[in-house]
Amino acid sequence: MVQKGLLVVLSGPSGAGKGTVCKALAPVMPDMGYSISCTTRQPREGEVEGVNYFFKTREEFKRMMEQDELLEWAEVYGNYYGTPLHYVEEQIAMGKNVLLEIEMQGAMQVKKKYPNGVFIFLIPPSLEELKKRILGRGTETEESFNLRFGAAAGEMKYINEYDYVVVNDEVEKAVDRIRSIITAELCSVKRNREYYNKLIQEGQKNAVSFD
């Protein structure tokens, strides 16, 4: 019996540091599958098909949506982004854990289809720190800052839809917390009941001859 892999969903408000944490997580969990998204936006310089994204035309993307080939999708600033279902299903069936770094709306779509997924919400250590990080980009006017900060702060309400909250006070600590969550979930009785019931049955055949 191959134990199924975990589907791990990481999201969080803008400024939480999802990208940095995912990059630091990869060498710590080299066996994890990292899903590659499809997008209709134009490749930026240096982006490679099948590495950064699968680049699709709007027609291709819409066909994937219609044929249920996407685990989740969202439209962001006029471009579509989505997670191909096939890769995720294949990896999980093989017993490999898969990490999706996606927005909250997408995460809620995944939760409907995979209620057994592990949903992690990454947050900055405080709203003050979030403020600093957004300002640190150095490209904000008062208006655009308020818009961005207000949106990020408002997104905190999604916390209750997640299983875990990871505070990104230091990248190394956040990575250790995510690795710990995955390790713990793999040890949880509720995920392994079938396997343990087999062990219990074996245990009950307890007449053993001495050798």
Next chain:
Amino acid sequence: MVQKGLLVVLSGPSGAGKGTVCKALAPVMPDMGYSISCTTRQPREGEVEGVNYFFKTREEFKRMMEQDELLEWAEVYGNYYGTPLHYVEEQIAMGKNVLLEIEMQGAMQVKKKYPNGVFIFLIPPSLEELKKRILGRGTETEESFNLRFGAAAGEMKYINEYDYVVVNDEVEKAVDRIRSIITAELCSVKRNREYYNKLIQEGQKNAVSFD
């Protein structure tokens, strides 16, 4: 607001290696409180009052039982063993995590009083390995082996009462799994709902002046 500490209960069948794992866990989690049991058995050479055990007369122990001063207790080979409630409650209120290494019957008593505890079941990697470990003690007759192995194997049925199963294939790995479980539980939304709801409310007061 001080976040309450976790009560972590570690048990498992005889031969799983609970003692070895606990000893290896202590330097990895130096902030964890390790509860010291009361017992009516005689001190063995080198055992120190208040370090290994609190040694009690049967009268003292019975008085503690009657006055609800024990979180759990059990009688093993004619001696009483129990966990003083006061230490556990005090540490947890201060936000410190506490580990109890106790037998399954005791663990079930704790679960009734502390359903929010984290219940971890430590198992050997296989029944074959359990057999080897019991035989490795070199003191078993066929009869005593069968009794001990049968009991340990039969105890596997308790798995379903626990939250997590940790396989003790290598002590270092088992220790990492236990540390991960504790780290993960401290990140869980269900344990921190009150705190997160405060954060969400703060986030909703999102009109921020630029400074």
